[in-house]
Amino acid sequence: MYATGGKVYVAQTRAGGRSKRVTIGRHGVITPEEARQRAALAITRLKSGQSAKPADENAAPRGPTVAEAAKKYLAEHVEVRLKPNTARNVRIDLQKHILPAFGKLALVSVDRERIAELHAKLYRTPAMANRVVNTFAAIYSMAQSWGLVPEGINPCSEVEKYRIGRPERFLTEAEFERLGRIVHEMEAEGKIQSGPAAAIRLLMLTGCRCNEILQLRWDEVDFERSELRLSDSKTGQRTVPLSPAAKRVIAAWPRVSGNPWVIPGKLDGRPLRNVNRSWCKVRERAGLEDVRLHDLRHSFASRALALGESLPMIGKLLGHARIQTTARYAHLAENSVRDSAARVAASIGADILG
Numbered sequence: 001m002y003a004t005g006g007k008v009y010v011a012q013t014r015a016g017g018r019s020k021r022v023t024i025g026r027h028g029v030i031t032p033e034e035a036r037q038r039a040a041l042a043i044t045r046l047k048s049g050q051s052a053k054p055a056d057e058n059a060a061p062r063g064p065t066v067a068e069a070a071k072k073y074l075a076e077h078v079e080v081r082l083k084p085n086t087a088r089n090v091r092i093d094l095q096k097h098i099l100p101a102f103g104k105l106a107l108v109s110v111d112r113e114r115i116a117e118l119h120a121k122l123y124r125t126p127a128m129a130n131r132v133v134n135t136f137a138a139i140y141s142m143a144q145s146w147g148l149v150p151e152g153i154n155p156c157s158e159v160e161k162y163r164i165g166r167p168e169r170f171l172t173e174a175e176f177e178r179l180g181r182i183v184h185e186m187e188a189e190g191k192i193q194s195g196p197a198a199a200i201r202l203l204m205l206t207g208c209r210c211n212e213i214l215q216l217r218w219d220e221v222d223f224e225r226s227e228l229r230l231s232d233s234k235t236g237q238r239t240v241p242l243s244p245a246a247k248r249v250i251a252a253w254p255r256v257s258g259n260p261w262v263i264p265g266k267l268d269g270r271p272l273r274n275v276n277r278s279w280c281k282v283r284e285r286a287g288l289e290d291v292r293l294h295d296l297r298h299s300f301a302s303r304a305l306a307l308g309e310s311l312p313m314i315g316k317l318l319g320h321a322r323i324q325t326t327a328r329y330a331h332l333a334e335n336s337v338r339d340s341a342a343r344v345a346a347s348i349g350a351d352i353l354g
Contacts, residue, residue, distance in 0.1 A: 011039035013150070015046040022046070033112055036153065040108040043150040064148045066110065066139070067103035070094050072146070073139045083232075085211070093135040097122070102136075107143055112155040119159055126162035133159050169291050171299040176204065182286040195263045196278035198253055203293060205246040207300030207318050210293055212240075214272050216262040221250060230319075238319045301329050 009024040009032075024038045044063050074094070078087045101118055102110055115136060122129035137156035143149045171179065180201070187197040202213045212230055220229050226247060228240040242250070256264045261271035279293050301314050309317075315326035 009035035009039065011042050013043045013046055020046050033155075037108065037111055037155075040150050040153045041106075044108055063106045063108050064143070065103065066105055066107055067099055069107055069139050069143045069148055070099060070103070073142050077138075077142055089131065090135050093132045097132045098136055098139075107140070107149050108153065110155055112158045115156055116159050119161075123162070127164055130161045130164070133161065168298050169295040170302040171288075171291065171295070175286075175288060175291075176299070176303075179282070179286050179288065180204070182282055186282060186285065192278040192281060194253075195265075195272045196275040198249055199263055199272060199275045200279060200282065200293075200296075201249045202246060203296045204300070205243060205249065206240055207297050207304075208240060209297065209319075210275070214263065214275070216271075217260045218255060218262055219260065221262065223247060223251065240319070241317070298329075301326075305329060 008026050010021060011024050012019065012021040014020070022042050024035050024042065041063070074091070078090050082090065097118060102114070115133060119129050119133050122132060133156050137154055140149065140154040140156060144151055144153070183192070183197050183200055186192045187194060199210075199213050202208065203210065206213070206228070208228075215232075216228065216230075220231060221242075222229060223242075226242045226244075228242060230238050230240060250262060253262060259269055263272045264270070265272045275293065283289055283291050297318065301318060304314050304317060305311075311326050311329060314320075314329060318326070320326045
């Protein structure tokens, strides 16, 4: 702050073993966002041995471009660390949205307003809009760890995401019974094929994720130990206990010579790829149009809680890597406690009140 009361933005960093400080601009003349971008550029130049400001004040900012950072991100992170489906979504986000709009720009020159504008253009698909921003934010995070941009520079972090609200759906005991009956009837009538029918049954009986069932191989099934040993689930290797009912479903499925998948697809040597079409038919006939396939997993957790299982045990059954993920079911546990208290009190009340 000047003696006159005026305020200026200042950037400070260490470069060449010395602390360096440079004035960025006057508060009120430039916005905080502009100040952050100028500071990022100045720090990048200082660390590379250049002056804080280019000789031509109007020169385009130097430094790695978004396209260059994205290429490094794909090669060093996406291809080696992410699951195939997640990696595919990242490539779609980059090729269709991020690179066409920002590819030629320097990382330090991208501002929040332009990212917010891209986010707003995708408002008709809010989940995808949020995902695109998250992908861009991940590139900036990795760029910081690589030293391509200064710490704290991530214009995506201030973009307000769309709220994706959908109440979780839990099947009741009667709905489970009806769903099982409808799957059996439609399979017998030839309205759905046996592969999707088996997949739906296993989703209900194991609480597995859909891809964990569709990608299940025979060498991951251990009938003797009554378990599935999944080699590559969303959270890595994990073991899934097999109930007698789930074992019957798998044991009844014939093995196809040369095909390692438990539920084979139409193409030789390939697994079943999708059950959505069959699921839509089943849920419509069962009057459960608001139930998604993933809700079968939620319902498995709900039934376990109703039977008295603890949240940590639910997390193990579902293969959660973090307890925070299982915590979403805490309100169901509270309901189970209240129901238990009511049953106990009712029993005691019958004794003491007559």
